[in-house]
Structures are given as structure tokens and as C-alpha cells.
Amino acid sequence: MQQQQAPPKKKKKIKVPKVINGVETMVEVEVDDEGGPVWGPNGKHAILNHRLTRVDAPLKVSGAAEYTYDKNPPGLLYGRVVRSPYAHARVIRIDTSAAQRIAGVKAIVGATNEDVVEGSNRAADVAEKKDNMDLGSAKAPQKKERIVRFAGEPVVAVAAITPEIADDAVRAIKIEYEVLPHVVRAEDAIKEGAPKVYPDGNLEPKEKRGDAAKVEASFKEADVIFEAEYRTPILHHSCLETHGNLVDYRGGDSATVYASTQGTFTIPGDAAKELGLKESAVTAVVEHMGGGFGSKFGIGIEGKFACQLSKQAKAPVKLMLTRKDEFLLAGNRSGSWQKFKAGVTRDGKVIALLATQYQLGGLGDGSQAGQPYIYTVPNFYRERISIHTNEDASRAMRAPGHPQASFGIESLMDELSYKVGIDPVEFRKKNLKDEVYHRQLDRGAREIGWERRNKTPGGGSNPLKRGMGCAIGTWGGGGGPQCKVEVGIARDGSVSVAVGTQDLGTGTRTYTRAIVAEELGLQINDVVEHIGNSKLGAANASGGSTTTASLAPAVKDAAVNARLSIAEKLSPLLGGAKPEEISFSQGRVAGGGKTLTWKQACAALPSAGITAHGEWKSNLQSRGVHGVCFAEVEVDVETGHTRAIKMVHVQDIGLPLNRLAIESQINGGMIQSLGMALFEGRVMDAALGLQLNPGFGDYKIPGSFEIPELVPLIDDEDKREAVIGVGEPSIIPAVGAVVNAVFNACGVRVRELPITPDKILMGLSDRRTV
Amino acid sequence: MADEQDKKPLKKKSNHDPGRRRFLKGVGIAGAGAALVDHLTLSTDAKTESATADTGAKPVTRNVNIILDVNGQKRTVSVEPRTTLLNALRNNLDKPLTGPKLVCDMGTCGACTVLMDGKPVYSCLVLAVDAVGKKLTTVEGLGTPESMNSVQAAFVEHDALMCGFCTPGFVTTISAYLKKNPNPTLEEVREACKGNFCRCGTYPRVFEAALAAAKKS
Numbered sequence: 005m006q007q008q009q010a011p012p013k014k015k016k017k018i019k020v021p022k023v024i025n026g027v028e029t030m031v032e033v034e035v036d037d038e039g040g041p042v043w044g045p046n047g048k049h050a051i052l053n054h055r056l057t058r059v060d061a062p063l064k065v066s067g068a069a070e071y072t073y074d075k076n077p078p079g080l081l082y083g084r085v086v087r088s089p090y091a092h093a094r095v096i097r098i099d100t101s102a103a104q105r106i107a108g109v110k111a112i113v114g115a116t117n118e119d120v121v122e123g124s125n126r127a128a129d130v131a132e133k134k135d136n137m138d139l140g141s142a143k144a145p146q147k148k149e150r151i152v153r154f155a156g157e158p159v160v161a162v163a164a165i166t167p168e169i170a171d172d173a174v175r176a177i178k179i180e181y182e183v184l185p186h187v188v189r190a191e192d193a194i195k196e197g198a199p200k201v202y203p204d205g206n207l208e209p210k211e212k213r214g215d216a217a218k219v220e221a222s223f224k225e226a227d228v229i230f231e232a233e234y235r236t237p238i239l240h241h242s243c244l245e246t247h248g249n250l251v252d253y254r255g256g257d258s259a260t261v262y263a264s265t266q267g268t269f270t271i272p273g274d275a276a277k278e279l280g281l282k283e284s285a286v287t288a289v290v291e292h293m294g295g296g297f298g299s300k301f302g303i304g305i306e307g308k309f310a311c312q313l314s315k316q317a318k319a320p321v322k323l324m325l326t327r328k329d330e331f332l333l334a335g336n337r338s339g340s341w342q343k344f345k346a347g348v349t350r351d352g353k354v355i356a357l358l359a360t361q362y363q364l365g366g367l368g369d370g371s372q373a374g375q376p377y378i379y380t381v382p383n384f385y386r387e388r389i390s391i392h393t394n395e396d397a398s399r400a401m402r403a404p405g406h407p408q409a410s411f412g413i414e415s416l417m418d419e420l421s422y423k424v425g426i427d428p429v430e431f432r433k434k435n436l437k438d439e440v441y442h443r444q445l446d447r448g449a450r451e452i453g454w455e456r457r458n459k460t461p462g463g464g465s466n467p468l469k470r471g472m473g474c475a476i477g478t479w480g481g482g483g484g485p486q487c488k489v490e491v492g493i494a495r496d497g498s499v500s501v502a503v504g505t506q507d508l509g510t511g512t513r514t515y516t517r518a519i520v521a522e523e524l525g526l527q528i529n530d531v532v533e534h535i536g537n538s539k540l541g542a543a544n545a546s547g548g549s550t551t552t553a554s555l556a557p558a559v560k561d562a563a564v565n566a567r568l569s570i571a572e573k574l575s576p577l578l579g580g581a582k583p584e585e586i587s588f589s590q591g592r593v594a595g596g597g598k599t600l601t602w603k604q605a606c607a608a609l610p611s612a613g614i615t616a617h618g619e620w621k622s623n624l625q626s627r628g629v630h631g632v633c634f635a636e637v638e639v640d641v642e643t644g645h646t647r648a649i650k651m652v653h654v655q656d657i658g659l660p661l662n663r664l665a666i667e668s669q670i671n672g673g674m675i676q677s678l679g680m681a682l683f684e685g686r687v688m689d690a691a692l693g694l695q696l697n698p699g700f701g702d703y704k705i706p707g708s709f710e711i712p713e714l715v716p717l718i719d720d721e722d723k724r725e726a727v728i729g730v731g732e733p734s735i736i737p738a739v740g741a742v743v744n745a746v747f748n749a750c751g752v753r754v755r756e757l758p759i760t761p762d763k764i765l766m767g768l769s770d771r772r773t774v
Numbered sequence: 775m776a777d778e779q780d781k782k783p784l785k786k787k788s789n790h791d792p793g794r795r796r797f798l799k800g801v802g803i804a805g806a807g808a809a810l811v812d813h814l815t816l817s818t819d820a821k822t823e824s825a826t827a828d829t830g831a832k833p834v835t836r837n838v839n840i841i842l843d844v845n846g847q848k849r850t851v852s853v854e855p856r857t858t859l860l861n862a863l864r865n866n867l868d869k870p871l872t873g874p875k876l877v878c879d880m881g882t883c884g885a886c887t888v889l890m891d892g893k894p895v896y897s898c899l900v901l902a903v904d905a906v907g908k909k910l911t912t913v914e915g916l917g918t919p920e921s922m923n924s925v926q927a928a929f930v931e932h933d934a935l936m937c938g939f940c941t942p943g944f945v946t947t948i949s950a951y952l953k954k955n956p957n958p959t960l961e962e963v964r965e966a967c968k969g970n971f972c973r974c975g976t977y978p979r980v981f982e983a984a985l986a987a988a989k990k991s
């Protein structure tokens with residue numbers, strides 16, 4: 005690209021999200037403090053902010069898109085892991101001799117104590133983890149110690165020429181354990197003398213905020229004091245493509261890793277370490293990806309195994325977790341247990357709140373947004389505490405910690421509104437400062453027909469009872485400066501845009517093309533995008549809804565630079581028009597009273613064509629979104645069955661790049677949130693320490709019968725001419741909206757999710773006996 | 775499951791057996807003929823015994839060559855008697871297919887759906903040897919990116935996919951269903967899709983696409 009001579013740029017410091025394993029923290033960076041390119045008014049785009057079909061859709065609907073799971077190079081071996089059947093145990097002996105004798109088994113490797121499953125590590129243990137254990141034949145001297153801390157923790161991995169033989173090998177490996185005491189329920193884990201999950205115990209304080217004494221004092225001014233506890237179980241991401249990698253390393257000094265990941269650039273470093281190569285010698289490829297929802301960052305223990313197996317066998321090894329592995333060891337959304345004491349005045353102001361928020365993340369910390377979340381409560385005190393159990397470590401899951409927090413506070417607000425007899429929408433407004441929430445509440449209420457709502461919960465004689473509820477969420481969604489984008493224009497008129505980012509199904513490919521097409525006045529299919537490869541320009545991992553706000557500005561910047569660069573070259577042909585004044589639209593380049601077709605214009609370029617680069621520009625993105633959901637449900641008080649009828653989600657988003665994809669994503673958020681409300685939850689056997697529902701037969705995700713009418717609404721009152729990520733917010737409020745609608749329908753307040761029929765029936769019978 | 779329901783009301787029993795092991799033993803042996811019994815027994819034994827006893831060094835596999843009629847082509851493929859149709863298509867064909875996906879391997883998700891003599895089946899629950907002599911159609915056989923069938927085109931148009939991993943299963947199920955019921959209601963489309971899961975949450979648009987495709991054809 006043609007470098008423009010410019011005086012040294014003015015800099016400013018801003019805070020941007022940095023996402024580690026899907027969880028955001030804010031860091032300060034220095035960026036250019038200058039105008040730079042702008043998007044222009046949201047209503048003025050030719051391609052952006054329209055309904056764009058996905059550019060990769062034809063490949064996906066015909067089975068031609070190749071996911072990691074579909075890669076199948078010659079000589080491929082299939083990997084499998086052997087999991088611990090115990091929740092807490094010491095590995096005494098591993099005998100792989102029988103497995104080694106099975107024809108077709110090519111490699112067997114064992115986990116060392118450093119190969120812990122992501123997140124299940126503690127500083128206190130690191131010292132004891134330094135040593136590896138030997139493994140292999142029964143005769144190998146048993147020297148070191150290996151402790152497994154959840155049922156499902158991988159201990160050994162195998163690779164064989166077919167998946168069937170790999171399964172045989174798994175069955176032929178004999179592992180002897182000394183079983184240790186375990187604990188898998190939070191209530192048990194906090195008891196005196198409970199088995200210790202970590203050497204320093206099961207409780208880990210995370211945060212204290214506010215003044216407890218002041219809160220206690222202000223309860224005196226409250227007209228109503230109310231206490232309640234709310235719980236949500238551990239949930240599963242349930243990505244349809246399981247976690248896994250295909251590691252192609254046949255010796256030598258380079259390797260390729262096909263990864264089902266949310267972070268193309270999180271792979272090479274991890275793999276290089278395992279393979280003993282330089283990071284630059286490993287290429288990560290992520291062409292298409294079958295869902296992540298926060299669970300797929302880094303190479304993971306399955307990837308480490310795949311590397312070791314490939315290295316040992318000198319052959320490509322594909323190790324995709326089985327569905328059962330996926331449930332047992334691929335992370336989870338932490339459960340929650342929230343205890344509230346709230347004081348409210350008769351006119352509907354919540355003036356005091358005490359909150360104890362337990363995060364139930366198994367070996368991990370779990371997460372929970374701090375209370376009172378989005379509400380303004382003058383006096384509050386909260387404590388957030390992790391309770392550890394012998395379960396796999398929680399990971400980020402779509403809006404980590406927010407649906408739990410929203411469900412808790414939105415249930416509480418709802419209960420309080422009924423206690424003081426104020427309409428739940430009005431009650432919320434009284435405790436919300438931000439006007440955007442007010443506007444979105446009004447819009448949602450209109451859309452669902454809030455005035456039709458049941459005025460007396462559980463009223464009427466029809467056994468099918470309808471009710472409505474609402475709830476609110478918030479998210480960041482800003483970007484950061486990692487992306488490096490390259491736009492190339494050839495003399496034949498072809499245009500490409502390249503960056504190493506990944507498309508999780510969020511539509512990254514589509515808007516990447518669209519931004520370039522719009523800038524150059526072309527159609528979306530005139531541009532080809534190259535993504536999903538770590539040899540292309542750097543890009544951030546897809547966590548915290550930061551992808552779009554990080555990438556789109558860099559794509560725009562590259563496209564603008566490409567446009568200016570062509571314009572400069574064409575200026576002599578266009579009557580010497582100034583580059584900024586040459587227009588690009590509808591496949592034509594015009595200036596100085598002359599017009600060229602795109603082909604004619606490109607033919608005039610130098611033989612190498614044009615290459616332009618782009619970087620993140622902070623003014624092209626923003627952060628901070630709201631989001632309101634309304635739900636209408638029908639509860640059958642004879643069976644206890646709840647059916648969602650209609651859900652409406654109102655979402656602000658700044659500049660919507662692709663309305664069609666955004667609506668789809670909002671639908672998806674509502675559906676997953678509905679799953680949380682009505683169906684999903686890990687079920688553990690406390691005595692055995694085992695998960696009882698590690699499969700889709702028993703862990704219920706929403707299916708075609710459970711889908712209500714869904715109304716995804718983009719809040720165009722948001723006039724910010726800036727891109728904001730919006731993958732996460734739509735999963736936050738729907739769960740609370742459904743729970744509140746159930747109460748409005750039948751008068752049963754379910755404080756522990758999911759709302760299964762037994763809880764409704766139990767609630768109804770309690771109410772009747774009262 | 776996605777097959778068999780047609781215009782009949784909801785109650786109709788599905789014909790797939792969720793107990794996979796029983797399926798392998800029962801249907802596998804009955805369908806594959808006597809020559810395969812030994813192999814099946816061998817592998818089943820290895821399964822049940824290896825946890826406790828040292829079964830020795832014997833390979834538990836012996837491959838057989840079969841001919842599968844896939845998307846109109848007869849293709850010879852070497853499989854174990856226990857190899858599922860899904861694995862045979864994805865792993866054993868000399869030019870493997872990528873459309874049918876393995877997601878649960880136990881008949882709960884529908885991502886592996888293929889058509890067997892025009893009827894949708896979960897290919898993870900069918901043994902490859904049982905598919906001999908049947909006409910198999912995968913999503914690749916319904917249309918290509920350049921020439922999509924009406925369901926595929928409607929999926930693109932209505933954004934009925936996000937990550938797309940469930941999509942081949944839905945497309946296959948719906949394509950077969952519209953042949954049987956060219957003019958379905960929304961409720962009938964839901965019913966047709968009840969054997970397919972989507973985690974990204976594309977259902978509303980899958981329904982829209984199915985209804986739109988029905989209108990067009």
C-alpha cells in the first residue's frame with residue numbers, strides 16, 4: 005500500500021477488553037487519537053445493516069464445508085481418551101500391555117500431572133505436579149503420583165487406525181486406582197470435615213463489596229424485608245462439534261493443527277510446546293467450526309494428547325472427544341447459589357440488599373456478575389465465593405456469570421414487585437437509572453402485549469394458565485487492537501481480504517467480505533475472504549463478544565486504505581481527481597467527470613495489483629449494550645408442564661453489520677436461555693461422584709417442539725455509528741423472563757432451575773395447603 | 775426420530791432402538807447373515823471382557839468388503855462388521871463424505887441423518903453391512919453448493935444455519951419429508967424435525983426455510 009506521509013500521530017490511552025479463556029478483563033492500551041475512517045450514519049449503508057445471507061451457507065447446506073471433524077488426510081489415526089471412573093483417586097498402576105498388542109493401535113500416551121484439564125489447576129498443587137509418572141508396561145517401576153480429581157478426567161490416550169480399534173484399545177487398558185473421598189455437592193463441600201478438593205479447602209472468597217453494616221442499618225427504613233435463595237445447576241455448552249484437533253506432525257520441523265477452536269491464534273503456541281517445535285513452525289487451521297459458546301480456547305488436554313500421539317506415531321492424529329467425554333471433561337457453565345436479603349419501600353424502591361453469591365464451578369472458579377447487577381440500590385453488600393467440588397472445571401460460557409446473576413436478581417425484583425403490588429415493569433424502572441432500559445422495556449412490553457397479562461398469578465379456572473414475565477441484561481462487547489487485515493486487489497478485478505480470525509457460526513466471513521465490498525462499491529460476491537489460518541494476519545480469539553468489534557474496524561481500515569490506494573493510481577485516468585473525491589459505487593469508479601467500470605479500473609493497476617493493510621481503530625467500535633427480554637408461557641397445572649409461547653428480545657448494538665445474522669444470533673441466545681430455564685442441568689450422584697446425564701438422551705437441550713414464536717428486535721434507537729459485539733447479551737435475560745412468566749401464569753415461584761414439572765406440581769400443592 | 779411420521783398423528787412409535795448395544799447385536803446379526811456372526815461375537819466379547827481379563831493379543835477386527843450405493847454410485851468399501859454406516863461413509867470410503875456428522879453416536883441428535891431408500895435414518899445406528907443393497911443418499915447427493923436443491927436454497931435464503939454442524943441433518947430430514955408431504959403446516963415441520971438438535975438455535979428459521987421450500991417446489 006502507498007504510505008501517506010503524516011506527522012507523528014497523537015496517541016491516547018483507552019481501556020479495552022482482553023479475553024483470556026473467554027473471560028474479559030479490561031486492560032489499558034495506547035491508540036491513535038485521530039479521526040481516521042468513519043462508518044457514517046447507520047441508515048446510509050448499501051450492504052451493511054442489511055439482511056445478508058451467509059457467504060459460507062452454500063457450502064454448509066451441502067455438506068461441503070470442512071470442519072476439523074471432517075479432515076481426513078491419508079494415514080490418519082483416530083485418538084481416544086481413557087477417563088477416570090472415579091471423582092477423586094490416586095492412580096496406582098496403568099497397564100497398557102493388552103492394548104499395545106491390538107493390531108492397529110499405533111500410540112499410547114499418558115497424562116502427567118502437568119496435563120491437567122484447563123482451569124483445574126491451583127498454585128498450591130503446582131509443586132506436587134512437577135513430576136511425571138511413568139507409564140507403559142506393568143513392569144515399569146511406579147515412581148510418581150498422579151491424582152485425578154473428577155470423574156471423567158483423562159488419564160491415558162490412544163491412537164489407532166480406526167475409531168473402532170481405538171475404542172478397543174481404551175477398553176483393554178487397565179488402570180488401578182486408590183479411591184479417595186470426594187464431594188460433588190456444594191452443600192456438602194462447605195460442611196465441616198468435607199473432603200478437600202484442593203489442599204487449602206473448598207471455599208475461595210472472590211470479592212467483597214459494599215458496607216454490610218450500612219445495609220443492615222438501612223433495612224430499618226424498608227417497608228418490606230424479603231429473603232430468598234436462588235440456584236442454577238451446572239450447564240453444558242453442548243457444542244455439536246465436540247472439542248478436538250487433528251495434529252499432523254510426521255517428524256521434521258513443522259506441523260499443522262486443524263482445531264475446533266474459538267481462537268486460531270491460541271493453538272500454535274500450545275501445540276509447539278507439546279511437539280517441541282518453534283511456535284512459528286505450527287500452523288493452525290480453522291476453516292469452519294461447529295460451535296464453541298466459550299468452551300474452546302487453547303488446545304486443551306485433548307489437544308496435548310493429540311500432539312503427543314502424533315509425535316509418537318509420526319502420523320496425523322485426529323482426537324475429537326466423544327459426546328460423553330464432552331459432557332464429562334470439556335468444561336461447563338458454573339452453577340450458582342445466591343442468597344439475598346432485600347429491603348424495599350412501599351413505593352417500590354429497593355433500598356438495601358445483602359447478597360451472598362456462590363459460584364459453583366467444580367474445580368474451576370465459576371463466575372457470576374456482581375449483584376445488584378444492573379440495578380441501582382443505594383445500599384448493598386455482596387460477597388462472591390467459589391465453592392469447589394470434584395467436577396470438571398467451569399469455563400467461559402456465552403456471557404459468563406451473567407445469566408445466573410440476571411436470573412437471581414430478576415427473580416428477586418419480580419418477587420418484590422408482587423410483594424409491594426407494583427407492576428413488574430414499572431417496579432424495574434423505579435430501580436433502573438439508565439434510560440435505555442426504560443425504552444427497551446416499553447418496546448418489549450408493547451411487542452408482547454404486556455397489558456394482556458394475567459393480573460392475578462394463577463388466576464382463572466382453565467388448567468392451561470398463561471403468564472408473562474420480563475428480565476434484563478447487560479454486556480460489554482467492545483474490541484481491542486489485535487487484528488491485522490490485508491486487502492488485495494488484482495489486475496483482473498478480483499478482490500480478497502485476509503485475516504486469521506475464525507467464524508464460529510457468527511457470520512464473521514460474511515461481514516468481512518461485506519465491509520470490503522461496500523467500501524469498494526462492489527457486490528458481496530465480488531470479494532473472497534480468507535480466514536481461519538494462523539499464517540494469515542493476527543486476530544483475537546472469539547470470547548466476550550469481542551471478535552466483531554476488534555475485527556470489523558481493522559477490515560474497514562484496510563478497505564479504506566485499499567480504496568485510497570487505487571484512487572491514487574487511477575487519478576491520472578480520472579482527470580486528475582483527488583483520491584478522496586473519486587467515488588466507488590455500483591461497480592464503477594468515477595471522478596473528474598469520467599467513469600470506469602471496476603474491471604477497467606483494475607486493469608490500470610500495476611501488475612502486482614494492490615495490497616493494503618488495516619488495523620483496529622478505536623473510534624469504529626464501542627462497548628456497552630443493554631438487552632431486555634419478555635416471555636409468555638403456558639403452564640398446565642394438571643401435568644406441571646411449561647411451554648413457552650412467545651419470546652421477545654430487544655437488543656441495542658450500535659451499527660448492525662448484518663441484520664439477518666444478528667437476528668439469528670438473538671434467536672439462538674433466547675433458545676439457549678430457554679433451555680436453562682426449563683430443561684438443562686447436570687445431575688450428579690453425590691455418593692458415587694458421577695454425572696448421571698452425560699448425553700443428549702438425558703441432558704435435555706431445546707428441540708423443535710419447545711421453540712416458541714421468537715421475536716428478535718434490533719434496537720435502532722441506538723444511534724452509535726460503531727460496531728459492538730452482540731453474541732452474548734441475548735442469552736442473558738430470557739431465563740429470568742421465563743421464570744417470571746411461569747410465576748405470573750400459575751403462581752408458583754421456582755427458585756431452583758430448571759423448572760421441571762415436578763417443581764411446578766410441588767409448588768401448586770404447597771400453595772393449596774397453605 | 776425423523777422418519778416414519780408422515781401424516782400420522784404424534785403417537786406413532788419410532789422405529790429406532792435407543793439401546794445401541796441391543797441394536798448392534800440383534801439387527802446386526804440378523805441383517806448381516808451368518809458369515810458375520812463370528813466377527814460380531816468376537817468384538818462383542820472383547821468389549822465385555824477386556825475390562826477384567828487379559829484377552830490376549832488378537833486383533834478384534836477383520837474387514838469385509840461390501841458395496842454401498844451412495845448418491846447413485848456403487849462404491850466398494852472395506853469395513854468391520856461392527857462399523858456403523860456413518861463411520862463407513864465418513865472414514866472408510868476411499869473418497870470420504872463429510873456431510874453426515876457424528877455428534878452423539880447414539881441416535882439422539884440427527885446430525886448423521888442419511889436417506890436409506892428415501893427414508894431418513896440415523897446412520898450412527900445403522901451398521902454399514904446392513905446398508906448393502908440399499909440406495910443411500912447423503913446431503914451431498916441432494917445438491918451441491920453450485921446447484922442446491924430447494925431446501926438447501928431456502929436454508930441459505932432464510933439464514934437457517936449458524937455454525938452449520940447440524941445443518942446437513944436438518945436439510946436431509948426436511949428434503950425427505952417434503953417428498954412425502956409437499957404441503958406441510960408449521961406443526962408438521964416441527965414434528966418432522968423432532969429428531970434433529972441444533973445448539974446454535976436455528977429452529978425458527980429452519981421451520982421458515984422448510985415452509986418456503988415447500989411453497990417453491
Ligand code: FES
Binds near residue numbers: 886
Ligand atoms: S450422531 Fe447419529 S443421531 Fe447423533
Ligand code: FES
Binds near residue numbers: 244295936941971975
Ligand atoms: S447451526 Fe450450530 S448446531 Fe445448528
